[in-house]
Amino acid sequence: xxxxxxxWLGTYSPQVQVIAALAGVAVAAFGVWYxxxxxxxxxxxxKAARVQAEEARTAAQAALRQADAALRQADxxxxxxxxxxRPYLEPFVDEGEFYYYGPDQYSVSFSLKNHGHVPxxxxxWNMEVWLDGQLSFALPMSGVGQAVFPGEAGxxxxxxxxxxxxxxxxxxxxxxxxxxxxxxxxxxxxxxxxTATKRRPGEIWGYRLEAS
Numbered sequence: 567x568x569x570x571x572x573x574w575l576g577t578y579s580p581q582v583q584v585i586a587a588l589a590g591v592a593v594a595a596f597g598v599w600y601x602x603x604x605x606x607x608x609x610x611x612x613k614a615a616r617v618q619a620e621e622a623r624t625a626a627q628a629a630l631r632q633a634d635a636a637l638r639q640a641d642x643x644x645x646x647x648x649x650x651x652r653p654y655l656e657p658f659v660d661e662g663e664f665y666y667y668g669p670d671q672y673s674v675s676f677s678l679k680n681h682g683h684v685p686x687x688x689x690x691w692n693m694e695v696w697l698d699g700q701l702s703f704a705l706p707m708s709g710v711g712q713a714v715f716p717g718e719a720g721x722x723x724x725x726x727x728x729x730x731x732x733x734x735x736x737x738x739x740x741x742x743x744x745x746x747x748x749x750x751x752x753x754x755x756x757x758x759x760x761t762a763t764k765r766r767p768g769e770i771w772g773y774r775l776e777a778s
Contacts, residue, residue: 651683651684651749651751651752652682652684652749652752652754652756653680653681653682653684653685653686653714653716653747653749653756654680654681654682654756654777655678655679655680655681655686655714655745655747655756655758656678656679656681656758656760656775656777657676657677657678657679657691657722657743657745657758657760658676658677658678658679658718659674659675659676659741659743659760659762659771659773660675660676660677660723664741664762664771666695666702666703666735666739666741667728667734667735668702668703668728669695669702669703669726670726670728671726671727671728672695672703672724672725672726673723673724673725673726674693674723674724674725674741674743675720675722675723675725676720676722676723676743676760677718677719677720677721677722678714678718678719678720678722678745679717679718679719680714680715680716680717680718680719681716682716682749683716684716684749684750684751685713685714685715685716685749685750686713686714686747686748686749686750687711687712687713687714687747687748687749687750688709688710688711688712688713688714688745688746688747689707689710689746689747689748689755690707690708690709690710690746691707691708691709691722691743691744691745691746692704692705692706692707692708692743692744693705693724693741693742693743693744694741694742694744695739695740695741695742696739696740696741696742697735697737697738697739698737698738699738705724708724709722714747734767735767736766736767738763738764738765738766739763739764740761740762740763740764741761741762741763742759742760742761743759743760743761743762744757744758744759744760745757745758745759745760756777756778757777757778758775758776758777758778759775759776759777760773760774760775761773761774761775761776
């Protein structure tokens with residue numbers, strides 16, 4: 567049997583070599599095809615992964631924009647609520663009760679008008695007097711915790727009398743009254759500043775109001 571096999575191989579050896587060569591070429595071609603197929607598949611998977619990552623990034627950015635929009639809407643809603651449910655205090659100086667001749671001889675009387683619909687709670691008010699651009703007198707914070715209801719409330723101010731009266735102030739004078747307060751319903755704080763100025767004796771006071 568072995569002799570017959572070797573005789574057959576000897577007879578058909580060229581054909582067998584051709585077949586083996588063709589088989590080798592086929593295997594090599596298949597290997598090349600498979601390698602190209604693998605590379606293409608890997609490239610497609612990488613491209614799909616990039617597309618998926620880009621879509622995820624786009625979705626995340628859209629979600630972030632939606633969250634920012636929701637936060638802005640919430641802030642707007644809160645501001646609208648606070649604007650409609652907050653006090654607005656405005657000080658009015660009683661000029662007939664206002665004079666200043668020095669730190670130990672002065673009288674300042676003012677009222678607070680609450681233009682809002684809810685009560686205000688004073689964090690406090692303070693007062694400063696400036697003469698020709700120099701601080702002459704400062705009154706520390708007063709009225710802490712006092713409630714001011716919608717409408718007008720008086721009785722604010724301070725006075726001091728000296729047994730040795732001074733003469734009238736001849737230089738420009740400025741009075742600053744700062745009122746800090748909050749609403750009862752929330753903890754937001756507000757500040758109103760009233761500035762009264764007079765350049766010379768006998769001149770009418772000028773007023774400027776700032777609120778925040």
